[in-house]
Amino acid sequence: xxxxxxxxxxxxxxxxRRASPETVARFEAxxxxxxxxxxxxxxxxxxxxxxxxxxxLPAISWPEIVQxxxxxxxxxxxxxxxxxxxxxVVRAEHRPESTYDTRRVVLAPAQPLGVHRIALEVAAYGRxxxxxxxVPRRAHAPQGRSWGIALQIYTLRSARNAGIGDFADLRxxxxxxxxxxxxxxxxxxxxxxxxxxxxxxxPYAASSRRWLNWLYVAVDEVAEFSSTRVQAxxxxxxxxxxxxxxxxxxxxxxxxxxxxxxxVLRSCFAALRRNPARRSRLDAWCEGQGDALxxxxxxxxxxxxxxxxxxxxxxxxxTPASPDVALFAAANDRAIRYAMYLQWLAAEQLHAVAEDAxxxxxxxxxxxxxxxxxxxxDVWADGRAYVEEVSVGAPPDVLNTQGQDWGLPPLDPRxxxxxxxxxxxxxxxxxxxxxxxxxxxxxxxxxRLYWIPRGGDPRSxxxxxxxxxxxxxxxxxxxVRECCVVIGExxxxxxxxxxxxxxxxxxxxxxxxxxxxxxxxxxxxPEEYPALALATSGTHxxxxxxxxxxxxxxxxxxRLGLLETDLRAATAERERDRALLLDTLVAHGDLAQDxxxxxxxxxxxxxxxxxxxxxxxxxxxLDDILSExxxxxxxxxxxxxxxxxxxxxxxxxxxxxxxxLTRLCAALNDIRPGATT
Numbered sequence: 001x002x003x004x005x006x007x008x009x010x011x012x013x014x015x016x017r018r019a020s021p022e023t024v025a026r027f028e029a030x031x032x033x034x035x036x037x038x039x040x041x042x043x044x045x046x047x048x049x050x051x052x053x054x055x056x057l058p059a060i061s062w063p064e065i066v067q068x069x070x071x072x073x074x075x076x077x078x079x080x081x082x083x084x085x086x087x088x089v090v091r092a093e094h095r096p097e098s099t100y101d102t103r104r105v106v107l108a109p110a111q112p113l114g115v116h117r118i119a120l121e122v123a124a125y126g127r128x129x130x131x132x133x134x135v136p137r138r139a140h141a142p143q144g145r146s147w148g149i150a151l152q153i154y155t156l157r158s159a160r161n162a163g164i165g166d167f168a169d170l171r172x173x174x175x176x177x178x179x180x181x182x183x184x185x186x187x188x189x190x191x192x193x194x195x196x197x198x199x200x201x202x203p204y205a206a207s208s209r210r211w212l213n214w215l216y217v218a219v220d221e222v223a224e225f226s227s228t229r230v231q232a233x234x235x236x237x238x239x240x241x242x243x244x245x246x247x248x249x250x251x252x253x254x255x256x257x258x259x260x261x262x263x264v265l266r267s268c269f270a271a272l273r274r275n276p277a278r279r280s281r282l283d284a285w286c287e288g289q290g291d292a293l294x295x296x297x298x299x300x301x302x303x304x305x306x307x308x309x310x311x312x313x314x315x316x317x318x319t320p321a322s323p324d325v326a327l328f329a330a331a332n333d334r335a336i337r338y339a340m341y342l343q344w345l346a347a348e349q350l351h352a353v354a355e356d357a358x359x360x361x362x363x364x365x366x367x368x369x370x371x372x373x374x375x376x377x378d379v380w381a382d383g384r385a386y387v388e389e390v391s392v393g394a395p396p397d398v399l400n401t402q403g404q405d406w407g408l409p410p411l412d413p414r415x416x417x418x419x420x421x422x423x424x425x426x427x428x429x430x431x432x433x434x435x436x437x438x439x440x441x442x443x444x445x446x447x448r449l450y451w452i453p454r455g456g457d458p459r460s461x462x463x464x465x466x467x468x469x470x471x472x473x474x475x476x477x478x479x480v481r482e483c484c485v486v487i488g489e490x491x492x493x494x495x496x497x498x499x500x501x502x503x504x505x506x507x508x509x510x511x512x513x514x515x516x517x518x519x520x521x522x523x524x525x526p527e528e529y530p531a532l533a534l535a536t537s538g539t540h541x542x543x544x545x546x547x548x549x550x551x552x553x554x555x556x557x558x559r560l561g562l563l564e565t566d567l568r569a570a571t572a573e574r575e576r577d578r579a580l581l582l583d584t585l586v587a588h589g590d591l592a593q594d595x596x597x598x599x600x601x602x603x604x605x606x607x608x609x610x611x612x613x614x615x616x617x618x619x620x621x622l623d624d625i626l627s628e629x630x631x632x633x634x635x636x637x638x639x640x641x642x643x644x645x646x647x648x649x650x651x652x653x654x655x656x657x658x659x660x661l662t663r664l665c666a667a668l669n670d671i672r673p674g675a676t677t
Contacts, residue, residue, distance in 0.1 A: 011395040366434075367439045368431045545602060
């Protein structure tokens with residue numbers, strides 16, 4: 001029997017930790033499988049494997065016939081029968097009431113990629129419908145050795161935006177970088193936030209991972225924006241002053257931006273009634289999205305009326321299948337249509353960015369968060385897919401020796417397989433769309449997640465395993481369908497065999513310069529990096545290179561009461577690390593000896609060093625080359641630090657002429673010229 005709940009584990013600090021018996025028992029009850037199932041609800045097969053299922057029945061059923069009916073994803077039907085006596089017995093179990101055999105029935109040859117349904121019946125013994133998911137053996141592969149630059153969209157400044165970076169700004173950055181040879185532009189998650197609570201700004205604790213962030217819509221590029229009536233309404237409400245105030249701030253004023261954009265977009269939505277062609281396009285798009293979009297839009301309308309705490313909602317609205325939800329939708333049709341309109345605009349503009357970027361040889365490199373908020377639209381829309389009694393996080397590690405509780409409900413390892421892993425496939429595929437690469441944050445979630453009893457101390461949790469072979473196949477299917485390279489962020493305590501399994505599936509590893517060290521602390525040489533990987537100098541959770549060189553991150557954590565060691569000791573250790581890095585860059589020929597105090601030269605040298613690796617992709621950080629020092633996020637903080645708000649000090653409008661960026665791109669092109677995606 002598979003042990004799904006770890007009794008003990010070794011944390012990132014090398015310390016063995018034992019889970020309490022109470023925690024183990026509680027989690028085991030939450031993941032217990034249905035006993036004596038006739039057949040599993042979902043079977044994942046690799047491309048080229050015959051359609052075979054394991055069915056469990058009393059041994060006396062062996063003279064019976066299996067009747068089956070297969071409906072493929074394309075709608076084609078195939079039927080057949082099989083004598084049980086011809087099926088191999090793979091397991092026998094002696095129960096008090098009878099002996100049960102598990103037989104492997106081979107029903108048909110290999111099937112095409114996709115999600116198919118097969119109905120099985122064995123006389124009076126068993127009847128079931130099984131989802132058969134045929135997945136590729138490998139994900140979409142990267143081509144050559146390419147490079148790109150990563151950024152946070154909300155940090156982008158421009159003379160035309162509304163105080164937050166948007167899709168029009170992103171399009172301009174893609175043009176600038178594409179003209180300089182980049183293959184990818186990396187961006188933060190585009191997940192839908194809580195529209196009624198714009199200050200809940202973390203893209204890693206969103207309302208939905210399937211739908212988009214409406215705040216990134218460039219309102220001045222919405223077709224309805226230019227109409228005379230909309231312009232008159234905007235002018236009459238004096239919205240330009242609100243926009244200018246939000247634009248002038250050093251940090252994103254989410255509440256101000258949301259108020260401005262909501263007012264403008266509601267006027268645009270009203271103007272849509274006078275444009276039948278546009279309205280028809282919206283209708284067609286909404287119909288194509290199906291019930292999933294309706295549920296998301298209904299959720300947003302209900303949150304506006306009843307708030308974010310789902311437990312405080314009227315009981316009849318807490319599940320989407322309730323008749324009360326249909327009644328609410330009928331009475332609030334316009335609010336629901338407006339929510340759909342916002343998603344349409346976001347999808348329309350994101351697709352336009354991707355198409356425009358492709359003309360310059362650039363693809364987007366998107367990011368998929370590990371989960372959603374406990375009161376999220378995704379949880380409401382499919383509550384059975386989540387475990388609400390616990391939250392996920394991380395055990396003690398070098399970033400936080402107290403452990404981390406992210407407050408996010410985990411996907412239920414039992415419920416994941418329902419409907420052919422439909423929830424996971426939809427989430428991954430929607431995030432692969434309009435992108436050439438997708439980073440899966442905390443990709444260990446494909447194999448295991450650190451569960452914490454809700455409300456408990458982060459150190460009181462333990463690991464729960466997931467069906468990694470199935471899940472990596474689902475990710476590969478989404479990747480191949482959307483022609484999107486997948487990168488699994490595999491930092492921290494790596495499960496045994498995890499990286500090997502990912503490599504076997506063609507999912508890239510994620511390697512950060514500062515963490516790629518030998519036991520003595522020295523930096524590993526470029527040639528020792530793996531080829532099937534993305535290499536980078538930083539992430540949203542790490543200090544910029546400029547801040548790292550001066551130990552400003554340690555000083556900040558000390559001021560916030562988060563530093564676990566003495567500041568002087570941390571600073572001294574950083575001085576040693578700084579010297580090690582600079583010595584490494586000088587010895588490798590990437591940094592001149594007399595440039596050891598030149599931040600721009602160091603950033604370029606660090607990325608040259610990574611570009612010399614065999615890694616398939618190298619991603620530089622826009623914050624690094626533009627000399628940003630303040631972090632966008634400090635792990636372990638919420639109100640203590642203004643996370644996800646800091647803007648860039650350099651406008652998008654002048655990036656094309658920024659000498660620092662030009663030098664970085666030239667250096668990367670020098671080592672990785674003409675890479676294609």
